Amino acid sequence: MAAERELTRLGIQVVYAVDTGDPATPEGLMTRRIFQALDQYEAEKIGRETQRGLRENARQGYLNGGRPPYGYDLCRVRHPDPARGALGHTKSTLVPNADQADVVREIFSLYLAGRGLGEINEHLNRSGGPPPPSPGAPMRNSRRRWARTTIWYILRNPVYCGLLVWNVRDYSEFRLGLGSIKRKPKSEWITAQQAHQPVVPIDQFERVQVEINSRRRREGSSRRRSKQKRTYAYRGHVKCATGHNPLLMAGKTVKDHTYYACTYARQYGAEAAKEAGHFKTELIREDVLHDATLRFFAHEIFGGGRLQILREQQEALRREVNPQAGKARKRLQTSIAETERRIRAQVIAIEDGLELRLAQNRIAELEQELLELNGALADIETERKEILDIDSACTVLDSIPDLLGALRDAPPELLSQVFDAFRLTLEVNRVTEELTVRVFISSALGGAKTIEDVARLAPGKTDGRPMRPPVSDSFIAGAGFEPATSGL
Numbered sequence: 001m002a003a004e005r006e007l008t009r010l011g012i013q014v015v016y017a018v019d020t021g022d023p024a025t026p027e028g029l030m031t032r033r034i035f036q037a038l039d040q041y042e043a044e045k046i047g048r049e050t051q052r053g054l055r056e057n058a059r060q061g062y063l064n065g066g067r068p069p070y071g072y073d074l075c076r077v078r079h080p081d082p083a084r085g086a087l088g089h090t091k092s093t094l095v096p097n098a099d100q101a102d103v104v105r106e107i108f109s110l111y112l113a114g115r116g117l118g119e120i121n122e123h124l125n126r127s128g129g130p131p132p133p134s135p136g137a138p139m140r141n142s143r144r145r146w147a148r149t150t151i152w153y154i155l156r157n158p159v160y161c162g163l164l165v166w167n168v169r170d171y172s173e174f175r176l177g178l179g180s181i182k183r184k185p186k187s188e189w190i191t192a193q194q195a196h197q198p199v200v201p202i203d204q205f206e207r208v209q210v211e212i213n214s215r216r217r218r219e220g221s222s223r224r225r226s227k228q229k230r231t232y233a234y235r236g237h238v239k240c241a242t243g244h245n246p247l248l249m250a251g252k253t254v255k256d257h258t259y260y261a262c263t264y265a266r267q268y269g270a271e272a273a274k275e276a277g278h279f280k281t282e283l284i285r286e287d288v289l290h291d292a293t294l295r296f297f298a299h300e301i302f303g304g305g306r307l308q309i310l311r312e313q314q315e316a317l318r319r320e321v322n323p324q325a326g327k328a329r330k331r332l333q334t335s336i337a338e339t340e341r342r343i344r345a346q347v348i349a350i351e352d353g354l355e356l357r358l359a360q361n362r363i364a365e366l367e368q369e370l371l372e373l374n375g376a377l378a379d380i381e382t383e384r385k386e387i388l389d390i391d392s393a394c395t396v397l398d399s400i401p402d403l404l405g406a407l408r409d410a411p412p413e414l415l416s417q418v419f420d421a422f423r424l425t426l427e428v429n430r431v432t433e434e435l436t437v438r439v440f441i442s443s444a445l446g447g448a449k450t451i452e453d454v455a456r457l458a459p460g461k462t463d464g465r466p467m468r469p470p471v472s473d474s475f476i477a478g479a480g481f482e483p484a485t486s487g488l
């Protein structure tokens with residue numbers, strides 16, 4: 001099978017970290033592990049902020065002067081209230097950006113002409129094609145390509161037919177890491193008949209929505225027919241980082257083997273995948289991942305040298321963590337100040353005659369965010385303490401029983417829960433030919449006696465209802481493990 005041959009040729013090596021230092025020596029391995037832990041610490045914080053940024057964009061942020069949707073520019077106009085206007089106060093409205101509006105119109109007509117998202121994507125990514133929308137978060141889409149999801153959101157966004165709609169997306173499961181962003185029922189949407197110029201006529205927009213639903217029904221039914229449900233133990237735990245930002249790989253079964261496939265080419269097009277230095281379909285076999293994971297657990301988590309590894313990391317961690325946490329804290333404090341300012345802006349908007357119901361909704365959202373921000377700030381303090389508390393870290397690690405045998409024999413469903421509890425990630429990089437294994441050790445793991453105990457610590461997915469994960473978010477860095485990356 002082609003994929004197996006490729007794997008041998010690449011000689012994927014399992015390393016427990018990447019960064020400076022020669023992994024062949026204990027010192028090198030240690031250094032790498034520490035850097036990884038710190039990178040992760042940062043990534044987690046940035047991740048939370050990115051989510052907030054995306055949420056912000058998806059809402060009516062631009063009304064308050066945030067980023068306009070692709071196809072529009074933000075135009076500040078003199079405040080309609082003469083007294084406020086005289087004071088130099090402004091309001092923001094959307095005006096079509098001629099070039100971008102043409103692209104939006106093209107996307108809508110291509111879709112109605114029967115073209116798929118992939119085809120439209122390839123068309124836009126042609127050389128000399130229009131530049132994609134600038135990403136909300138700079139670390140995303142670093143290769144500046146149109147993505148299928150971008151096209152998808154454009155086709156679904158009623159802003160293009162002149163409506164401002166918000167409260168559309170449901171982030172409740174996404175925020176807990178239990179699922180994707182969902183759409184709320186239409187009855188909960190809030191529509192403002194804002195006076196901005198439509199880019200596509202409303203009837204064309206509605207025809208596209210009908211078309212989206214009917215294509216989805218067709219695809220959905222064929223998918224259900226062809227695939228029976230099965231559990232991929234590593235689902236949500238494997239990422240491809242081959243020349244691009246880490247992206248989850250999707251499980252698939254080909255003949256008797258289970259693989260995980262990178263979706264980068266599907267998302268950004270074959271050309272972008274080639275540029276990133278990987279195949280159109282980047283696959284990794286599950287048994288390769290499983291071997292690496294078991295070896296990792298055997299050595300770093302259950303092995304006799306685990307406390308030694310942890311103690312060796314302590315000094316370097318202490319030197320690195322403080323400045324990192326300081327930066328994260330500063331960012332959060334800025335966000336808190338900004339959110340407080342936005343709440344005040346809403347109060348002013350009420351005074352200006354904004355419908356009370358709209359403002360109340362927005363204020364409630366902002367207050368929720370404020371709550372989360374303050375929570376994150378408190379987390380940083382806790383995490384910082386825990387990172388540096390070597391003795392309790394050792395206690396937790398030392399109390400985890402050797403579950404290697406149980407892990408080896410576990411069925412996929414159980415494995416998947418155990419991996420959730422450890423927040424395992426495996427990151428594949430074909431360019432550097434490395435596979436990086438990372439887990440978090442939560443203090444909640446300290447009490448686990450059996451593999452089932454560990455599984456119960458996984459964030460629950462029972463009957464599709466989001467539950468607060470019983471595992472505390474705080475972690476002990478350096479406990480002979482690499483931390484996990486959480487992505488979108």
Ligand SMILES: [Zn+2]
Pocket residue numbers: 240241242244247262263264278282
């Ligand atoms: Zn990839």
